[in-house]
Amino acid sequence: MIKMDKTRLTQRLTILVITVTSTITIPVLTTSAQQAQINERDGQSPALTKSAADQYLLKDTDRQLTEFQQQQKPADKQIRVPDEEDLISIHSKGSSTRASRKAGLAQLPLDQMTPANRTNAEHVLKDLSMFRALPKIQFDVNHSAYAFFIAHPDVVVSIWREMKLSEFQMWQTGPYSYEVDAGDGTLGTLEVIHQTPKETIVLCSGVYKSPLIAKPISAKALLHLQTEYYSGDDKKMDSVSHQVTMYVSFPSQTVEMAAKILAPVSNVILDRNFKEVSIFMHMMSLAMERQPGWVERIAGRLKGVLPIRRPQLLKVAARVYIDGKARQNKMAPNRLQPPQPIDVITQTSDEAPRKLPTNIRVQPVSRAQSPM
Numbered sequence: 001m002i003k004m005d006k007t008r009l010t011q012r013l014t015i016l017v018i019t020v021t022s023t024i025t026i027p028v029l030t031t032s033a034q035q036a037q038i039n040e041r042d043g044q045s046p047a048l049t050k051s052a053a054d055q056y057l058l059k060d061t062d063r064q065l066t067e068f069q070q071q072q073k074p075a076d077k078q079i080r081v082p083d084e085e086d087l088i089s090i091h092s093k094g095s096s097t098r099a100s101r102k103a104g105l106a107q108l109p110l111d112q113m114t115p116a117n118r119t120n121a122e123h124v125l126k127d128l129s130m131f132r133a134l135p136k137i138q139f140d141v142n143h144s145a146y147a148f149f150i151a152h153p154d155v156v157v158s159i160w161r162e163m164k165l166s167e168f169q170m171w172q173t174g175p176y177s178y179e180v181d182a183g184d185g186t187l188g189t190l191e192v193i194h195q196t197p198k199e200t201i202v203l204c205s206g207v208y209k210s211p212l213i214a215k216p217i218s219a220k221a222l223l224h225l226q227t228e229y230y231s232g233d234d235k236k237m238d239s240v241s242h243q244v245t246m247y248v249s250f251p252s253q254t255v256e257m258a259a260k261i262l263a264p265v266s267n268v269i270l271d272r273n274f275k276e277v278s279i280f281m282h283m284m285s286l287a288m289e290r291q292p293g294w295v296e297r298i299a300g301r302l303k304g305v306l307p308i309r310r311p312q313l314l315k316v317a318a319r320v321y322i323d324g325k326a327r328q329n330k331m332a333p334n335r336l337q338p339p340q341p342i343d344v345i346t347q348t349s350d351e352a353p354r355k356l357p358t359n360i361r362v363q364p365v366s367r368a369q370s371p372m
Contacts (some may be wrong), residue, residue, distance in 0.1 A: 015099065088277050091136040091241060094271040096263065101131045104245040108201075108224060117193040120203055123249075124222045125270040130248040132267055134274045138241035141285040142320040143229055146240055148199060148312070149281055151224070153190075154178060156277075158302040159284070171304055180369050185210045200225040222247040232327070237285070244274060287323035288317040300316050 110118050149156050157170040167183035178194040188206025195201070205223040211285070227242040250256040257285045259266070288295050295317045 018287075030108060084275065084279070087282050088139040088275060091138055092243075094135045094267060094274075095133045096131055096267060100133045103246075104131070104133055104224070107226070107245075109199065113194050113201075121201070121222055124203070124220050124247055127249045128247055128250075128258055129219075129250040130246075130263070132246045132270055134244045134246065135271055136241060136243040137275065137278045138230075138239055139205050139278050139282045139283050140237040140239045142231075142288065142323060143231075143238045143240070144319045145229075145285045145288055145324075146281060146315050147197075148316045149284070150227075151307075152309060153310075154305050155302065156280070158305050159298060160280075160302070162298055162301050165280075169304060172306060180206070184208075196226050198229075201225075218248045219253060219255075237289075237327070242278070246270070247288060285320060288320035292317050292321045 092128045108121070108125075109122060113121065142194075152172075152174050154170040157166070157168055160166040160168060162163045169181045169183065170190075171179050173179050175191075177220070178190040178192060180186075180188050186206060186208045188204060191205075192201050195240055200223075202223045202225075204223065206221075207216040207218045207220075209216040224245045224247075225242060226245075227240055232238040248259075250259060296314060299313045300318075302310055302313075
């Protein structure tokens with residue numbers, strides 16, 4: 001999972017909040033020392049300079065009018081940075097209990113997968129070392145924006161880097177496959193092995209290498225994302241609720257034992273990261289609706305993605321903007337077709353996909369072959 005510095009993320013999200021609400025004027029309540037000195041001089045106009053104020057005095061009628069205008073002036077409004085509770089709603093907390101694991105396993109659509117993909121998934125499940133059901137979160141987000149980010153996670157990662165939220169990197173290497181580098185010694189591959197409009201299953205394979213450990217630590221994981229869509233109206237934006245269940249397999253019993261000891265800490269980090277991803281999607285949807293120009297600038301600076309992703313991001317932003325305008329005019333948004341599974345993606349590009357170092361062996365699970 002992605003590790004983010006909480007303080008830095010809070011600062012960056014605050015900047016994003018201010019960006020998407022920049023259409024509201026923020027009054028500046030500062031008074032210079034010179035102005036304060038002038039205001040202390042009874043009967044002098046604060047609009048005059050100090051030298052001019054020495055020569056001209058306000059008449060009583062002028063003073064009364066000035067005081068009346070100040071009394072009638074509306075109170076300054078300050079923008080409050082939203083709390084987490086304002087942005088997302090937690091339907092259920094994260095859990096690692098046996099009951100939640102049993103429920104998660106029952107919801108896995110193994111019977112809907114191809115034989116090879118089912119074998120790949122069962123390879124992780126039969127040697128399960130860790131389980132975590134992340135919180136179920138609901139938040140406002142345009143469905144087109146959400147579907148785009150789920151279909152193209154490399155775009156999300158590229159935006160994080162551009163906003164200085166994370167050093168995490170991801171490259172698309174095939175229609176359903178990606179390579180990742182967390183920047184902390186963690187390298188790996190991701191493979192989408194099943195996807196429908198309401199659920200996505202990803203198989204991960206990775207290693208962690210550090211000078212502090214003798215041998216790289218390897219692991220495989222199965223991630224199951226479930227999403228429910230809720231349509232908005234002329235007053236409220238669309239929303240979704242989603243949840244990820246995570247199944248991890250460590251080949252080493254020593255590593256598995258260490259992971260279980262650290263589980264109370266790692267579970268908190270996992271839950272927090274998922275909340276931050278949800279907040280990010282919500283804020284990006286708001287940015288598309290209220291500040292499409294900012295999104296356009298971000299799209300022009302994306303790195304590590306296929307060139308076609310930039311115009312695709314702009315097209316989604318335009319749709320979200322139009323939906324927002326329709327809602328402001330109390331019109332029902334022009335509904336697009338529901339989010340569809342990922343289509344086969346053309347790999348034509350001027351830049352070759354970034355490959356993992358040859359001295360690090362991370363065997364991706366093939367969609368056509370079972371793991372050895």
